[in-house]
Amino acid sequence: xxxxxxxxxxxxxxxxxxxxxxxxxxxxxxxxxxxxxxxxxxxxxxxxxxxxxxxxxxxxxxxxxxxxxxxxxxxxxxxxxxxxxxxxxxxxxxxxxxxxxxxxxxxxxxxxxxxxxxxxxxxxxxxxxxxxxxxxxxxxxxxxxxxxxxxxxxxxxxxxxxxxxxxxxxxxxxxxxxxxxxxxxxxxxxxxxxxxxxxxxxxxxxxxxxxxxxxxxxxxxxxxxxxxxxxxxxxxxxxxxxxxxxxxxxxxxxxxxxxxxxxxxxxxxxxxxxxxxxxxxxxxxxxxxxxxxxxxxxxxxxxxxxxxxxxxxxxxxxxxxxxxxxxxxxxxxxxxxxxxxxxxxxxxxxxxxxxxxxxxxxxxxxxxxxxxxxxxxxxxxxxxxxxxxxxxxxxxxxxxxxxxxxxxxxxxxxxxxxxxx
Numbered sequence: 313x314x315x316x317x318x319x320x321x322x323x324x325x326x327x328x329x330x331x332x333x334x335x336x337x338x339x340x341x342x343x344x345x346x347x348x349x350x351x352x353x354x355x356x357x358x359x360x361x362x363x364x365x366x367x368x369x370x371x372x373x374x375x376x377x378x379x380x381x382x383x384x385x386x387x388x389x390x391x392x393x394x395x396x397x398x399x400x401x402x403x404x405x406x407x408x409x410x411x412x413x414x415x416x417x418x419x420x421x422x423x424x425x426x427x428x429x430x431x432x433x434x435x436x437x438x439x440x441x442x443x444x445x446x447x448x449x450x451x452x453x454x455x456x457x458x459x460x461x462x463x464x465x466x467x468x469x470x471x472x473x474x475x476x477x478x479x480x481x482x483x484x485x486x487x488x489x490x491x492x493x494x495x496x497x498x499x500x501x502x503x504x505x506x507x508x509x510x511x512x513x514x515x516x517x518x519x520x521x522x523x524x525x526x527x528x529x530x531x532x533x534x535x536x537x538x539x540x541x542x543x544x545x546x547x548x549x550x551x552x553x554x555x556x557x558x559x560x561x562x563x564x565x566x567x568x569x570x571x572x573x574x575x576x577x578x579x580x581x582x583x584x585x586x587x588x589x590x591x592x593x594x595x596x597x598x599x600x601x602x603x604x605x606x607x608x609x610x611x612x613x614x615x616x617x618x619x620x621x622x623x624x625x626x627x628x629x630x631x632x633x634x635x636x637x638x639x640x641x642x643x644x645x646x647x648x649x650x651x652x653x654x655x656x657x658x659x660x661x662x663x664x665x666x667x668x669x670x671x672x673x674x675x676x677x678x679x680x681x682x683x684x685x686x687x688x689x690x691x692x693x694x695x696x697x698x699x700x701x702x703x704x705x706x707x708x709x710x711x712x713x714x715x716x717x718x719x720x721x722x723x724x725x726x727x728x729x730x731x732x733x
Contacts, residue, residue, distance in 0.1 A: 360535050361444030361497055367410040369719040374448035375681050376554040379532045380495040383525030383660045384502040387488030388517040395460045399731050401516045406725035412505050415442035443498035449726045450491040450581050450714030467572040469684045470715045476697040485710030488520045525660025525677045542661050545605050546612035552656040563654040564681055574729040577718030579681045582689045585710025588675035593705045604701040606640030639701035653688045655680040
């Protein structure tokens, strides 16, 4: 059997295999090694995520999936390659992702390949289960240019995000041609996914920016408890839940007839890296913290009364003034104040060490999925950027918007609906 035949049968192209020699493209990372048919699959965190999720499906996993505890997100710039080479990359990525979400190795794995060639898989997570791994792919606005003949296929909803008041964006943390969101209940498994997909991309795409996240800041199913962000408040109480099928269909998935037909069953992802001024917040009185949020810090109940899941009463008053401050975050972000617009949020906390002044470089890596950013994220963020009392304690330093195509069918690849028109 020739090498080319072996590669064809494995499903990974020669270019993709050569990409595996690009060790060091992503600094630290981990690997899934030999197939784990004999290892019981189970998630290792407390997110309520399943042991594993299928890669081939109507919709991509990692959207309405129960939000896992860990994240590795990466944005990529595509190199000077042809359209066919880009399709080849997406095929190689799809093949590898489909195996990794099942806890399997890529190709011959970390230990079973030729001794005189780099392994197909890095192997640091040898014997670990998939731990609820999901791998979600997206296409940025910059992909739709003359390089690949995609200019006419750019969806109308895939707009360039406007400049929001108070933005302090670092251009090295903005945009990208492609993105990958890897979520798992095991941090090694999530990082391994990005590391190996980046190795496969060597020579065809390179990381523009990436982000590690921990401690999900929203719940995407009713079985999950509401988590807390680094300000200590419950976050995502009113988030869209997977069980709310009508809301999901109306606000998350792109329906047939909307924008570009290749996006039917897909969604739009907006990411924002938000630095929290932790030290300033920590010296702020509890009364002021609760005024800024509009909820109690312990129970998470709205200041208008009730418990965490009580609908906020925005007309309620205490001592002659609004019970929920006019500039409170929950007032400005609530669907009632935004023409009913909803987002499905999947954000994560992050800590990137400390800055040169010794302050924590920490905050929220915000991720939201939606049907149309023009009618959902953008108007909501414009309102928040203008009036939200929380702005005193936040700086938006990174940003991205991506079209998340529908799921791939078995035997095909992610993005086939775009490229095979």
